[in-house]
Amino acid sequence: MAVRRLQIDPTACDGRGVCAELLPELIDLDRWGYPLLREPLVPARLLPLARRAVAACPKAAVRLQEEGRPATPPRGMFF
Amino acid sequence: MSRLPAGALPRLLSANADRPPTLAEHESRHGPLPTAAAKELVELAAAAALRGRGGGGFPLAAKLGAVLEQRRNEPAVVVNGVEADPFSLKDATLLATNPHLVLDGAQAAALALGAPAVVVAVGSRHRQALVGVTHAARERPYRRPAITVRTVPDRYILGQESALIGYLNGKKGLPVFGFAPYRKGLGGRPTLVSNVETFAQLGLLLHHGERWFRAIGEPAEPGSALITVWEGSGEPTLTEVALGTPLATVLGGPPATPTLVGGLGGGWLPSGWTGRWSRRDLAAAGSALGCGAAWILPEGACPLGETARLLRFAAAAGAAQCGPCRFGTAELALLFARLCGGDKAVLGELEEVAGLLVGRGACSHPDGTARLAASALAAFPDGVEAHLRHGPCPACRLQAGASPDGLQERRRPRRQGPKPATPATWSGERWR
Numbered sequence: 001m002a003v004r005r006l007q008i009d010p011t012a013c014d015g016r017g018v019c020a021e022l023l024p025e026l027i028d029l030d031r032w033g034y035p036l037l038r039e040p041l042v043p044a045r046l047l048p049l050a051r052r053a054v055a056a057c058p059k060a061a062v063r064l065q066e067e068g069r070p071a072t073p074p075r076g077m078f079f
Numbered sequence: 080m081s082r083l084p085a086g087a088l089p090r091l092l093s094a095n096a097d098r099p100p101t102l103a104e105h106e107s108r109h110g111p112l113p114t115a116a117a118k119e120l121v122e123l124a125a126a127a128a129l130r131g132r133g134g135g136g137f138p139l140a141a142k143l144g145a146v147l148e149q150r151r152n153e154p155a156v157v158v159n160g161v162e163a164d165p166f167s168l169k170d171a172t173l174l175a176t177n178p179h180l181v182l183d184g185a186q187a188a189a190l191a192l193g194a195p196a197v198v199v200a201v202g203s204r205h206r207q208a209l210v211g212v213t214h215a216a217r218e219r220p221y222r223r224p225a226i227t228v229r230t231v232p233d234r235y236i237l238g239q240e241s242a243l244i245g246y247l248n249g250k251k252g253l254p255v256f257g258f259a260p261y262r263k264g265l266g267g268r269p270t271l272v273s274n275v276e277t278f279a280q281l282g283l284l285l286h287h288g289e290r291w292f293r294a295i296g297e298p299a300e301p302g303s304a305l306i307t308v309w310e311g312s313g314e315p316t317l318t319e320v321a322l323g324t325p326l327a328t329v330l331g332g333p334p335a336t337p338t339l340v341g342g343l344g345g346g347w348l349p350s351g352w353t354g355r356w357s358r359r360d361l362a363a364a365g366s367a368l369g370c371g372a373a374w375i376l377p378e379g380a381c382p383l384g385e386t387a388r389l390l391r392f393a394a395a396a397g398a399a400q401c402g403p404c405r406f407g408t409a410e411l412a413l414l415f416a417r418l419c420g421g422d423k424a425v426l427g428e429l430e431e432v433a434g435l436l437v438g439r440g441a442c443s444h445p446d447g448t449a450r451l452a453a454s455a456l457a458a459f460p461d462g463v464e465a466h467l468r469h470g471p472c473p474a475c476r477l478q479a480g481a482s483p484d485g486l487q488e489r490r491r492p493r494r495q496g497p498k499p500a501t502p503a504t505w506s507g508e509r510w511r
Binding site: 009010011012013015030031032033034036 | 253254255256257400401402403405406407431432435439440441
């Protein structure tokens with residue numbers, strides 16, 4: 001399976017902290033409450049949790065991309 | 080072929096400083112508009128190891144190649160002359176005194192890439208540059224690719240390429256995360272965007288060839304570079320040196336006081352620094368070539384106090400989109416000011432906050448700000464200790480800044496007249 005890389009759009013992120021709550025294995029919060037990626041590569045066992053973090057971000061700032069491919073903007077119903 | 084001796088300086092600056100050369104004078108010096116096929120251009124830029132001169136230092140050949148790959152769509156060329164760093168005046172001077180060389184580079188690149196248009200973006204504080212480049216564009220007989228000159232507000236963050244292109248596209252001029260101008264830039268076209276000096280260097284390279292270009296400079300960093308030198312509290316001077324020239328030669332003697340190199344996103348060199356003016360040496364010293372500015376600190380000024388002032392300016396100049404920029408740069412400035420006041424508790428915190436800024440923004444403004452703070456701590460350990468032991472030094476206590484006049488924290492002018500009425504559709508809170 002392709003390696004997935006977690007990516008956070010810092011301009012979209014508002015520091016809500018949902019991602020760090022859902023995925024504390026990979027994401028810490030810094031002193032201002034913004035996510036700090038401990039490790040961008042997502043191991044397979046954490047993939048479902050990572051997907052949940054992506055889906056739960058209220059600002060759609062968390063993205064999961066396949067290694068080697070450019071990031072694509074999130075596509076939602078209203079885009 | 081070349082009318083100019085290869086080893087002679089200045090190359091970029093015109094010999095006559097009073098007025099820009101006319102097209103005839105320019106052509107007698109360099110020749111007519113050079114043409115090159117796209118592949119030749121990429122190979123030439125790679126062979127001459129030409130890098131962007133705006134601060135990022137990205138290899139031009141890679142940029143050209145990336146735009147070429149996207150040639151299904153008609154490309155565009157943007158010349159970035161915003162130059163909003165308060166320490167830099169090289170691009171404005173180049174546009175004001177030798178605009179044809181810049182336009183040669185830009186038009187030749189546009190021709191090679193098949194771009195129908197060149198946009199020259201000039202920061203609004205550079206009036207002379209605007210006049211110079213507009214006159215030159217009218218004087219030129221080369222109607223295609225068309226040259227458009229646009230003024231851009233003098234806002235620090237607009238110098239960043241994604242913010243600039245966003246602004247030119249009619250959006251907010253703010254940096255964009257994951258921006259790829261070579262895919263979707265100006266008007267959605269694949270866009271080659273680079274600094275004014277880069278295009279002038281490209282013009283020289285195309286006019287005179289790679290061997291001529293490499294006659295001065297270092298093997299890894301050939302050619303010349305423009306430096307805005309601020310000495311004392313007077314007016315800046317612009318000099319052109321070969322890359323790899325020792326700093327002592329650039330400044331006419333080893334600096335007796337600390338020197339800030341690279342503008343806001345650069346770093347401090349301690350007094351008596353003996354390295355060379357090259358990307359590699361400056362980076363190794365914890366500084367950066369950046370926009371190519373050197374501010375020699377006036378006698379009696381405190382480098383730490385000046386750093387605190389610069390950090391405050393940098394914090395206000397950011398776009399405040401990303402967390403590290405919105406909170407981090409301001410906190411860094413605050414901590415640094417407390418350090419100048421002799422607060423012993425902040426040293427560890429300063430290092431932690433500076434670390435949190437690196438590599439976490441959409442643009443590299445937080446990185447540059449962190450570098451400024453870290454380089455000050457590294458270059459002046461004695462000064463830090465003295466402040467922590469004895470409290471603020473006389474200069475810090477006076478709060479009298481020594482920085483150049485351009486470094487006034489610019490506030491937005493007060494809106495005149497009555498407040499505009501709120502639109503009827505306004506629902507209160509802004510939907511973000």
